[in-house]
Amino acid sequence: MKKPVRVRFAPSPTGPLHIGGLRTALYNYLFARHYKGTMILRIEDTDQSRYVPGAEEYIRQSLQWCQIELDESPWQGGPCAPYRQSERKHLYAQYVQQLLESGHAYYAFDTPEELEQARQRTKAEGEEFQYNAAVRMKMKNALSLPASQTEQLLKAGTPYVIRFKVPQGKIVRFDDLIRGEVVVSSDTIDDKVLLKSDGMPTYHLANVVDDYLMNISHVIRGEEWLPSTPLHVLLYKAFGWESSMPQFAHLPLLLKPEGEGKLSKRDAKQYGFAVFPLQWTDPQTGEIWQGFREDGYLPEALINFLALLGWNPGTEQEIFSMEELIAAFSLEKVSKAGARFDINKAKWFNQQYLKAMPEALLAQMLLEELNARAMPCTKEKALQIVQLMKDRISFVRDILIQGAFFFQAPTTYESETVARKWNATTAQALEAFAIALEQEPKEFTPTAIKQTLNEVLSKMNIKLGGVLPALRLAITGTSSGPDLMEIIAICGRRETISRIKTALQALPITH
Numbered sequence: 001m002k003k004p005v006r007v008r009f010a011p012s013p014t015g016p017l018h019i020g021g022l023r024t025a026l027y028n029y030l031f032a033r034h035y036k037g038t039m040i041l042r043i044e045d046t047d048q049s050r051y052v053p054g055a056e057e058y059i060r061q062s063l064q065w066c067q068i069e070l071d072e073s074p075w076q077g078g079p080c081a082p083y084r085q086s087e088r089k090h091l092y093a094q095y096v097q098q099l100l101e102s103g104h105a106y107y108a109f110d111t112p113e114e115l116e117q118a119r120q121r122t123k124a125e126g127e128e129f130q131y132n133a134a135v136r137m138k139m140k141n142a143l144s145l146p147a148s149q150t151e152q153l154l155k156a157g158t159p160y161v162i163r164f165k166v167p168q169g170k171i172v173r174f175d176d177l178i179r180g181e182v183v184v185s186s187d188t189i190d191d192k193v194l195l196k197s198d199g200m201p202t203y204h205l206a207n208v209v210d211d212y213l214m215n216i217s218h219v220i221r222g223e224e225w226l227p228s229t230p231l232h233v234l235l236y237k238a239f240g241w242e243s244s245m246p247q248f249a250h251l252p253l254l255l256k257p258e259g260e261g262k263l264s265k266r267d268a269k270q271y272g273f274a275v276f277p278l279q280w281t282d283p284q285t286g287e288i289w290q291g292f293r294e295d296g297y298l299p300e301a302l303i304n305f306l307a308l309l310g311w312n313p314g315t316e317q318e319i320f321s322m323e324e325l326i327a328a329f330s331l332e333k334v335s336k337a338g339a340r341f342d343i344n345k346a347k348w349f350n351q352q353y354l355k356a357m358p359e360a361l362l363a364q365m366l367l368e369e370l371n372a373r374a375m376p377c378t379k380e381k382a383l384q385i386v387q388l389m390k391d392r393i394s395f396v397r398d399i400l401i402q403g404a405f406f407f408q409a410p411t412t413y414e415s416e417t418v419a420r421k422w423n424a425t426t427a428q429a430l431e432a433f434a435i436a437l438e439q440e441p442k443e444f445t446p447t448a449i450k451q452t453l454n455e456v457l458s459k460m461n462i463k464l465g466g467v468l469p470a471l472r473l474a475i476t477g478t479s480s481g482p483d484l485m486e487i488i489a490i491c492g493r494r495e496t497i498s499r500i501k502t503a504l505q506a507l508p509i510t511h
């Protein structure tokens with residue numbers, strides 16, 4: 001009988017959740033929902049030297065923002081609680097005892113200095129030190145020492161670690177759902193520490209014990225854990241849990257924008273983009289790291305972008321809602337090759353989602369941006385602005401730059417356009433247009449404005465094409481942008497007249 005699908009995302013709270021970690025969480029979530037299984041979050045906080053305050057809360061908020069829902073976690077509990085490894089210490093001690101008794105693990109008393117000496121010795125012989133079958137009998141442990149001495153050392157409270165006794169000359173084999181069959185000789189694996197001298201388990205022990213106790217059916221994690229998996233397989237065997245061993249799926253790396261090497265947070269600094277979902281302030285250094293949320297990304301756009309970084313639906317479709325991703329996702333379509341991180345693609349997704357968004361919501365977002373800058377604007381005006389601008393922006397914030405003229409009259413004018421398009425004729429035409437606007441009782445709609453302008457110009461026998469750039473210059477200070485009549489309608493009659501008058505005064509006529 002097939003096991004029910006139970007997957008886990010198992011971050012260590014050693015800093016903010018990296019975008020690669022978020023993708024791992026997402027793929028686990030999509031897989032769980034696709035198979036109507038269970039999505040678990042386990043906090044792997046056994047390495048206390050790397051514990052960063054605030055990191056766990058950051059992970060919680062990031063997942064929440066991205067709408068990656070959990071079924072079991074430290075924050076909501078569940079049948080396998082506790083879900084924080086630091087609260088499960090007693091379990092690891094108990095299970096490591098089982099390995100000691102069955103002869104799969106042993107006490108080792110080597111001091112850090114002794115280990116360093118051994119390392120130096122092997123190095124001098126031109127080899128890499130490995131605490132393994134070949135050297136373990138030369139070290140200070142329960143296998144090399146007489147039983148009575150081991151007992152004495154333990155009684156005397158001598159610090160020790162517990163190591164895994166890796167079997168010699170065995171072939172370790174497992175099927176990775178993404179990478180296919182993996183075959184490794186056990187002789188390449190060293191006798192890893194399972195329990196540290198402070199009584200804390202290492203990642204390997206805690207991870208395997210918990211995956212077993214939490215009935216995990218599939219371990220979906222980053223490629224950097226692939227080298228650890230043969231050891232995990234050996235641990236499952238040593239515990240006698242082989243038949244309930246989860247299936248493994250190792251996700252491809254996220255690559256640097258240039259396409260080679262693993263994407264790092266330093267790349268983010270260098271290129272000025274975010275690799276963290278939310279802004280993060282390092283509690284130790286105070287350094288601030290950009291977040292996708294603060295940069296103006298919609299969570300739906302980020303999720304869509306991430307989903308396609310390493311997975312392809314096998315069709316041309318690019319825009320996927322979470323529901324559609326759940327329906328379409330499969331591990332078979334996750335690629336083995338690394339996925340190049342292209343921030344422009346993320347921007348493109350954001351653009352698509354903004355375009356598709358209800359305009360009222362977009363207007364609300366614009367008002368929030370304006371409020372944060374103490375820039376007044378009515379709801380109605382915000383709505384008109386987003387209607388006009390939404391196809392041109394990647395972020396709502398872009399409106400404040402690309403549409404700065406909606407909120408403030410221009411104070412400078414693009415000099416090249418002034419030189420080419422501003423002359424005595426255009427100035428006269430604009431002056432007449434301003435007067436007409438003052439006298440016109442007509443409604444102030446784009447069509448009515450255009451009609452007024454046409455009437456003015458035809459009386460003066462001037463062509464519209466020659467005047468429009470000058471008019472745009474007067475209203476916006478620039479030479480390009482969305483439909484000018486729409487802009488004028490949004491700015492309003494009084495403001496338009498005032499801007500034309502200001503430009504007429506400010507701009508010299510040289511020809």
Ligand code: GLU
Nearest residue numbers: 010011012044207221225
């Ligand atoms: N705690 C590990 C991490 O931080 C989990 C690896 C795994 O999923 O087994 O990524």
